[in-house]
Amino acid sequence: MRLAVPPLCHGCGKLLAEEDVLCPKCRSMLRRVEGILCVRCGKPFASPEGPEHTCAFCMENTIYFETARSAFFYEDVVMNMIKMVKFQNRYATVRALVSIVPRPGQALDPSGYDVATSVPMTNVRLRKRMANPGHMIAKGLAAKWGMPYEPDLLDKVKETPLQRTLTAVERLKNMEGAFRSDPARTRGRAVLLLDDIYTTGATANACARALKRAGAHTVGVYTVARTADR
Numbered sequence: 001m002r003l004a005v006p007p008l009c010h011g012c013g014k015l016l017a018e019e020d021v022l023c024p025k026c027r028s029m030l031r032r033v034e035g036i037l038c039v040r041c042g043k044p045f046a047s048p049e050g051p052e053h054t055c056a057f058c059m060e061n062t063i064y065f066e067t068a069r070s071a072f073f074y075e076d077v078v079m080n081m082i083k084m085v086k087f088q089n090r091y092a093t094v095r096a097l098v099s100i101v102p103r104p105g106q107a108l109d110p111s112g113y114d115v116a117t118s119v120p121m122t123n124v125r126l127r128k129r130m131a132n133p134g135h136m137i138a139k140g141l142a143a144k145w146g147m148p149y150e151p152d153l154l155d156k157v158k159e160t161p162l163q164r165t166l167t168a169v170e171r172l173k174n175m176e177g178a179f180r181s182d183p184a185r186t187r188g189r190a191v192l193l194l195d196d197i198y199t200t201g202a203t204a205n206a207c208a209r210a211l212k213r214a215g216a217h218t219v220g221v222y223t224v225a226r227t228a229d230r
Helices: 024-028 056-060 076-088 091-100 123-129 133-144 168-174 202-213
Strands: 067-073 115-118 190-198 218-226
Touching: 076 091, 076 133, 076 190, 076 218, 091 133, 115 133, 133 190, 168 202, 190 202, 202 218
Parallel strands: 067 218, 115 190, 190 218
Antiparallel strands: none
């Protein structure tokens, strides 16, 4: 005889009264990234008024993707769920996270892209982690939106130092030449890069650069979350 496992909130671990992935309190803590955004990287502007425009960072640096957007701010419940996926390989939390991420709006409508892909790891990093959390999330989101998903559209060809202590500009330089893509598979395609967190956009930009060099027509970026300071 199998006993039914009661549903638990993936945010706080409390018993849920009904089938769901988050309790009402945790769900109320989800903060969407919306309002007046940078038309390129999706950075929220402080003022809630005025037309969308390009932020200073995107104007001062070479950005290879057309548009980047994120569903939530990287804080509280979303931050805890992503950490469980990244550092504990919690597959049930991957499914829960995918279930709460909304379909991108008009700026990144999945129907306008030929294929979805994710940020690859080097074999060394993959052996240490035992799994690629970005791949697990991207695969789930692509399936949810009915998109073709090709996780090997990008290769990571250079091991890069951790970026936690680097500035935004230093991160861009750190990621230069880290990825490549096969023109035979990429040329002429519109590619949607799916990932977990957008911090400065250095990783997404390096991936977009590799895809564009391989002939991608368009590159969009959509992440589950983004840090509030970028």
